[in-house]
Amino acid sequence: MAYRIDIMTLFPDSMRGVLGESILGRAAKKGAIEINCVQIRDYTENKQMQVDDYPYGGGWGLIMMAQPLKSCLEDIMSTAGGRRSRVIYLSPQGKTFTQAEARRLKQDYDHLVLVCGHYEGVDERLIEACVDETLSLGDFVLTGGEIAAMAVADCVCRMVPGVLADEACFTGESHWDGLLEYPQYTRPEVWEGRAVPEVLLTGDHGKVTAWRRRKQLERTLDRRPDMFERLELTDKTDLRLLEEIRAERSPEAQRPVFDFRRAEPEDMDNILEMAADASEYLRFQGVDQWQNGYPSREAFARDISLGQGWLFTCGGKAAAYAALSMAHEDTYDTIDGAWLTDMDGYAAVHRVMIAADYRGTGVGREIFSLAEDLAAGNGRVSVRVDTHRENGPMLGLLAKLGYRRCGVIRLVASDGNDPHRDAFEKIVLE
Numbered sequence: 001m002a003y004r005i006d007i008m009t010l011f012p013d014s015m016r017g018v019l020g021e022s023i024l025g026r027a028a029k030k031g032a033i034e035i036n037c038v039q040i041r042d043y044t045e046n047k048q049m050q051v052d053d054y055p056y057g058g059g060w061g062l063i064m065m066a067q068p069l070k071s072c073l074e075d076i077m078s079t080a081g082g083r084r085s086r087v088i089y090l091s092p093q094g095k096t097f098t099q100a101e102a103r104r105l106k107q108d109y110d111h112l113v114l115v116c117g118h119y120e121g122v123d124e125r126l127i128e129a130c131v132d133e134t135l136s137l138g139d140f141v142l143t144g145g146e147i148a149a150m151a152v153a154d155c156v157c158r159m160v161p162g163v164l165a166d167e168a169c170f171t172g173e174s175h176w177d178g179l180l181e182y183p184q185y186t187r188p189e190v191w192e193g194r195a196v197p198e199v200l201l202t203g204d205h206g207k208v209t210a211w212r213r214r215k216q217l218e219r220t221l222d223r224r225p226d227m228f229e230r231l232e233l234t235d236k237t238d239l240r241l242l243e244e245i246r247a248e249r250s251p252e253a254q255r256p257v258f259d260f261r262r263a264e265p266e267d268m269d270n271i272l273e274m275a276a277d278a279s280e281y282l283r284f285q286g287v288d289q290w291q292n293g294y295p296s297r298e299a300f301a302r303d304i305s306l307g308q309g310w311l312f313t314c315g316g317k318a319a320a321y322a323a324l325s326m327a328h329e330d331t332y333d334t335i336d337g338a339w340l341t342d343m344d345g346y347a348a349v350h351r352v353m354i355a356a357d358y359r360g361t362g363v364g365r366e367i368f369s370l371a372e373d374l375a376a377g378n379g380r381v382s383v384r385v386d387t388h389r390e391n392g393p394m395l396g397l398l399a400k401l402g403y404r405r406c407g408v409i410r411l412v413a414s415d416g417n418d419p420h421r422d423a424f425e426k427i428v429l430e
């Protein structure tokens with residue numbers, strides 16, 4: 001016996017056009033399904049064949065009358081025989097239609113009657129008296145129930161044996177097992193410069209299956225986190241793939257990798273660009289530091305010639321700069337406070353700059369890590385650094401890295417801004 005769907009509508013012809021085509025049309029011809037679109041107007045009992053009237057209580061629009069709908073339904077049911085029938089009203093007020101609902105309707109019934117409302121809807125008493133359940137296509141309002149009825153009919157029918165070539169055609173698709181489907185490709189191999197993923201060309205069935213499953217998990221995780229949360233994954237392969245995905249997305253795996261080297265004269269343009277950017281950043285933060293052309297080209301050139309300018313790069317792009325000096329600093333001879341160590345046993349960090357694209361990426365931490373390694377390697381017991389008392393990002397970084405605030409120093413070569421700096425030190429060699 002074919003799976004039967006009767007659709008009660010005011011527009012049967014336009015629906016027949018859609019449902020009679022392609023896969024469903026062929027399945028109906030083969031006798032796997034039967035879809036009837038029934039004109040509600042044929043069941044009116046008034047001369048004008050009127051199906052609607054004004055709402056009691058006033059208000060906009062027209063309401064479909066109960067009588068033609070009831071007569072239409074009775075006629076349909078008179079031919080249903082011993083089928084397991086279900087009368088469904090399509091309405092934005094119904095339970096949302098999903099693949100799971102479609103599976104239920106396909107499994108529990110072999111006859112659906114889909115009632116399409118129009119205008120402002122249907123007389124509530126008809127729904128109370130005749131409808132088994134109400135389904136909605138989603139949280140939006142359509143002019144009529146026809147599009148929703150066609151969606152329900154199409155979705156249910158494609159699961160009926162004999163409609164698609166094989167069960168796998170629908171069990172492997174999105175929403176069947178709570179996942180979205182993997183991406184699909186067809187010829188040509190390269191289209192507008194975009195190549196098909198290589199694994200799909202290997203002919204290795206195991207690899208293709210694993211890749212597809214992984215894509216299903218990734219897609220669902222990214223596009224439908226609500227669905228992903230409802231999943232109860234127990235399969236070992238799924239759990240392993242998920243672990244792989246999570247590991248790749250962990251902050252550690254995402255963190256950019258930095259290289260560092262001594263700066264060269266050819267790096268000057270990049271360094272000056274970072275300096276201009278840092279000056280702007282400080283000005284924006286309201287910090288009275290590096291606002292008068294300092295650090296200058298001369299200061300960087302000196303760093304480079306002394307081999308104490310260090311450039312950090314990421315994928316070849318300049319990411320940060322700092323001067324790491326092992327020399328005595330006159331500026332540190334006097335402090336309003338007390339250093340942790342005796343004079344000259346220290347290394348000093350100056351002119352720390354991080355390119356705008358790399359703020360917050362951890363490169364600041366790497367600068368100080370290099371400074372501490374170089375200091376220890378050169379037999380220095382500590383690293384000293386100074387910064388403006390309002391330079392929040394630098395103060396935060398120093399605190400995180402364990403630098404102790406020792407007092408206030410006064411810059412010998414002032415840049416014309418506030419010459420006072422908070423001074424910090426960290427012991428690196430006990």
Ligand SMILES: C[S@@+](CC[C@H](N)C(=O)[O-])C[C@H]1O[C@@H](n2cnc3c(N)ncnc32)[C@H](O)[C@@H]1O
Nearest residue numbers: 090091092117121136137141142143144145148
């Ligand atoms: C304009 S709507 C009526 C909406 C109704 N006045 C309300 O606010 O709930 C007319 C008809 O379109 C159909 N319809 C509209 N939106 C729908 C949806 N999201 N799902 C299923 N059917 C819908 C229903 O059959 C409904 O009777």
